[in-house]
Amino acid sequence: MTAPSQEPHVVLAPGDRLLEVRDLTVEFRTTHGVVNAVNGVSFSLDRGETLAILGESGSGKSVSAQALMGLIDTPPGFITDGQILFHGEDLLANRHLQRQIRGRAITMIFQDALSALNPVYTVGWQIGEQLRVHRKMSRKATRARVIELMELVKIPNAAARVDDFPHQFSGGMRQRAMIAMALALDPEILIADEPTTALDVTVQAQVMELLDDLRRELGMALILITHDLGVVTEVAHRVAVMYAGRIVEQGDVNSVFKNPAHPYTEGLMKSIPRVTDKGHRLVPITGAPPSLSRIPSGCPFHPRCPYKRPDTCVEERPLLRSVLPGRLTACHFAEEVLS
Amino acid sequence: MTGEPLLKVDGLIKHFPIGRKVIGPGGLATVKAVDGVSFELARGETLGIVGESGCGKSTVAKTLVRLEEPTSGTATFEGEDIFAMSARRLRKLRREVQIIFQDPYGSLNPRMTVGDIITEAWEIHKDTVPRRQRKTQAQELLERVGLDPGMINRYPHQFSGGQRQRIGIARALTLRPKIIICDEPVSALDVSVQAQVVNLLEEIQDDFGLSYIFIAHDLSVVRHISDRVGVMYLGRIVELGNEQQIYEEATHPYTQALLSAVPIPDPDESAVAKANRIVLEGDVPSPIDPPSGCHFRTRCWKADSRCAEEDPELIDRFAHGHPSACHYAAMRDPVA
Numbered sequence: 001m002t003a004p005s006q007e008p009h010v011v012l013a014p015g016d017r018l019l020e021v022r023d024l025t026v027e028f029r030t031t032h033g034v035v036n037a038v039n040g041v042s043f044s045l046d047r048g049e050t051l052a053i054l055g056e057s058g059s060g061k062s063v064s065a066q067a068l069m070g071l072i073d074t075p076p077g078f079i080t081d082g083q084i085l086f087h088g089e090d091l092l093a094n095r096h097l098q099r100q101i102r103g104r105a106i107t108m109i110f111q112d113a114l115s116a117l118n119p120v121y122t123v124g125w126q127i128g129e130q131l132r133v134h135r136k137m138s139r140k141a142t143r144a145r146v147i148e149l150m151e152l153v154k155i156p157n158a159a160a161r162v163d164d165f166p167h168q169f170s171g172g173m174r175q176r177a178m179i180a181m182a183l184a185l186d187p188e189i190l191i192a193d194e195p196t197t198a199l200d201v202t203v204q205a206q207v208m209e210l211l212d213d214l215r216r217e218l219g220m221a222l223i224l225i226t227h228d229l230g231v232v233t234e235v236a237h238r239v240a241v242m243y244a245g246r247i248v249e250q251g252d253v254n255s256v257f258k259n260p261a262h263p264y265t266e267g268l269m270k271s272i273p274r275v276t277d278k279g280h281r282l283v284p285i286t287g288a289p290p291s292l293s294r295i296p297s298g299c300p301f302h303p304r305c306p307y308k309r310p311d312t313c314v315e316e317r318p319l320l321r322s323v324l325p326g327r328l329t330a331c332h333f334a335e336e337v338l339s
Numbered sequence: 340m341t342g343e344p345l346l347k348v349d350g351l352i353k354h355f356p357i358g359r360k361v362i363g364p365g366g367l368a369t370v371k372a373v374d375g376v377s378f379e380l381a382r383g384e385t386l387g388i389v390g391e392s393g394c395g396k397s398t399v400a401k402t403l404v405r406l407e408e409p410t411s412g413t414a415t416f417e418g419e420d421i422f423a424m425s426a427r428r429l430r431k432l433r434r435e436v437q438i439i440f441q442d443p444y445g446s447l448n449p450r451m452t453v454g455d456i457i458t459e460a461w462e463i464h465k466d467t468v469p470r471r472q473r474k475t476q477a478q479e480l481l482e483r484v485g486l487d488p489g490m491i492n493r494y495p496h497q498f499s500g501g502q503r504q505r506i507g508i509a510r511a512l513t514l515r516p517k518i519i520i521c522d523e524p525v526s527a528l529d530v531s532v533q534a535q536v537v538n539l540l541e542e543i544q545d546d547f548g549l550s551y552i553f554i555a556h557d558l559s560v561v562r563h564i565s566d567r568v569g570v571m572y573l574g575r576i577v578e579l580g581n582e583q584q585i586y587e588e589a590t591h592p593y594t595q596a597l598l599s600a601v602p603i604p605d606p607d608e609s610a611v612a613k614a615n616r617i618v619l620e621g622d623v624p625s626p627i628d629p630p631s632g633c634h635f636r637t638r639c640w641k642a643d644s645r646c647a648e649e650d651p652e653l654i655d656r657f658a659h660g661h662p663s664a665c666h667y668a669a670m671r672d673p674v675a
Contacts, residue, residue, distance in 0.1 A: 056529040156621075170622040200391035201556070202619045205600040209618060227530055230602030233609045254606040264531075271534035273563035275601045276608060278582055281541070282563065284534035288499040304531075 017085065018221055019045040019068075019106075019189060024082035026060075026067050029075060035293045037063040039245040040081070042320075045189065050215060050222040052236035052253070054229065056289050060245035061225045065191050068223075069108050070098045103130065107182040111194035113174035117166040124150070124162030127181045134185060149180040153210060172203035179210065183218070190215075191223045196231065208235055229272060233257060241265050244290050244300035247320060251327035261329040261338050263305045299332070307333045343418060344379035345550055346403070346518060351376040351412035353398050357627070371626050372398040374574030374634075376412075377653070380518065385544070385551040387565030387582075389558055389597070391623060394571040396554045400520045403552070404436050405429060416518075434464060437511040441523035443503035447495040453481070453506055454491040460513040467514060480509040483546075484539060501532035508539065512547060520552045525560060537564060558601050562586050570594045573626055573634040576653055580661030590659050590668035592617075593635045633665070641667045 026038040038060040045051050055061040066072050067079055070091070084091040086105070091098040110116050118126060127149055128142040137145065143162065150158035153176040166174060175195060182190055192211060196204035212235050215222045224236055232239050232253060239256050241249040241264065249262040260266040267285040287304040290296055296303055302313040312332050320328045323338065331337060354369040373395040380386050388396045401407040403414055405421065414421045416432060424432060440446040447456055457477040461468045468476055478488035484505040495503055504524060511519050521540065525533040537560060544551060555561050561568060568585040569576045570593065578591040589595050596617040603612045619638045624630055633651050636642035645666055653664040 056531060172622050200623070201558070201600045202391065202596060203622060205602075205616065205618055208602070228602065229530070229604035230609075233604050233606055234602045234613060257604060257606050268530060269604070271531055272604065273534075273537070273559040274603070274605070275559040275562055275586065275598065276603060276605075276612075278562055278586075282534035282538055284538060285531040286535075288501055288532055289529060 020085040022083040025080045050236045052224045052232040052239045055242035059242040104185040106189045107187040108191040109178045113178045123177045130184045153180045189221045193225045248330045261323045261334040262331045345382050346380040348414045349377045352410045354410045385565045387561035387568040388554045390571030395574040400522050434514040436518045437516040438520045439524045484509045518550045522554045577664045584661040590663040591665045
């Protein structure tokens with residue numbers, strides 16, 4: 001793998017962004033009350049770029065991705081505000097366009113490849129399904145293209161394994177088959193939701209390397225949703241850190257991890273043990289992440305924050321603001337965190 | 340280590356029968372979950388066991404408290420054979436050896452209050468804590484693991500994942516055990532909560548004089564908490580040494596590959612780590628029919644005909660200071 005930060009970014013005119021999400025807000029209306037899963041999330045994505053969305057369970061990272069794909073079930077889920085601009089066109093305002101794009105220009109792979117595959121059809125048939133339906137390809141042409149795709153994702157002996165069923169594939173191979181399926185219609189954006197969480201560490205390394213290679217070869221953009229800070233450091237150019245349905249910090253991975261400007265990012269970096277060092281006592285973040293149906297007032301991180309000031313942080317919601325070049329942070333006291 | 344080890348495991352084997360073989364000579368096919376594991380645990384020590392899913396690390400834990408009956412091998416606790424114990428003696432063993440499970444949701448009975456969960460062991464082992472003192476002692480334990488003692492009448496669903504794991508820890512402490520086997524105790528928890536539970540485990544180890552067998556797939560957590568570490572692959576320990584020897588001076592190719600695959604969350608070190616990475620081909624073979632000789636040979640870059648024929652013993656071959664089950668054990672030269 002080459003270091004992702006070495007690559008030049010394509011400079012685009014503002015209207016020509018590949019993807020721009022503005023103020024995305026998603027809520028779930030349940031019998032137990034409203035769950036505010038995503039609360040005004042904005043980010044952009046350029047061609048060939050890898051953006052990591054980092055967060056813990058219940059931070060809203062997966063719901064954000066589902067909203068991008070138009071996969072929020074209504075009810076109970078409602079997208080109450082925001083825009084998702086793909087090449088400048090708002091997918092939320094144009095449902096027809098969203099259906100055109102979903103699964104073609106924007107595709108997604110999931111954590112659990114076994115349950116994402118249908119056990120009663122062969123892997124090859126499932127990878128080829130879209131080619132037959134959308135491209136109206138013949139059986140023979142489909143089969144040839146499926147074998148090509150399987151070779152592209154480095155499934156060994158693809159020509160023989162095309163007729164295997166999902167249970168005959170190992171965990172790593174299933175995730176490769178999912179990736180092949182996602183690539184079938186030449187997407188511009190691939191969203192990977194915890195793609196390696198269910199995999200062992202040696203297999204995780206293979207799959208992350210594959211995704212990074214494919215991004216470069218095919219010129220795709222990658223949105224990587226994960227809770228693993230190590231994975232983010234290795235494959236992403238930029239990172240958006242989410243907490244309680246909001247992006248609390250955003251910027252270049254090197255800069256964010258070396259010098260976090262938000263107390264939550266800083267707390268995460270301090271609380272994880274390192275394989276390179278036995279280390280001393282860990283410094284945990286106190287408390288637990290909040291429930292999305294009872295998000296604390298003011299800054300949602302204030303009950304756990306070592307920098308909090310009783311008045312400002314409890315009452316005033318901090319907005320994302322520029323604290324360093326290319327760095328956005330939602331903290332009243334970001335300068336103090338940085339110093 | 341001074342004197343006799345607290346726990347000594349020798350040649351532990353656990354094979355699960357899974358019905359008739361379809362191909363090949365007749366007889367029952369077996370999953371060779373644990374295929375000859377030996378180690379010792381000293382008083383006050385933490386032994387980490389790492390390995391990928393299916394390597395048999397949890398099965399080792401279960402056989403040690405006889406939640407699974409071993410196929411063969413011995414395990415002695417304070418000199419007494421665990422596998423030969425009568426049901427009566429086993430009850431006493433379970434006071435000494437406790438277990439904490441991975442899933443803080445599945446391992447607590449949803450219909451019992453926290454107080455009931457903690458005092459249950461005292462109901463069974465009636466001679467331990469007199470009935471009148473149970474409530475106060477339960478509250479003291481709750482406080483010790485960082486929970487509000489006033490929550491004693493609440494149910495598990497009213498707690499977060501991290502709090503539930505604390506309840507699991509309190510329950511494990513009720514009978515004042517000597518050993519706690521921690522089976523993936525933090526892997527189901529959020530990153531920001533893991534460190535709290537790791538710190539708690541370290542604190543109570545000192546307070547209660549505990550020995551831990553700490554089973555996990557997260558190599559960073561294991562390094563942080565362990566004094567010694569055993570690396571498992573397909574039912575066998577392939578390398579065993581102190582934390583320094585395993586993480587800095589590994590000699591088994593699998594240990595080296597496993598360590599090099601861990602993504603490092605520090606931008607400066609990450610590039611070096613990637614340059615040094617050994618990316619293994621393929622997946623772990625099935626434990627139903629593991630490769631002959633060295634189980635790792637099908638993915639190993641050093642493997643030759645000897646590896647297919649000869650089982651490498653877990654011994655220190657070239658005076659590296661710790662045992663490694665590889666015919667060609669050698670320390671790695673860093674590439675960078």
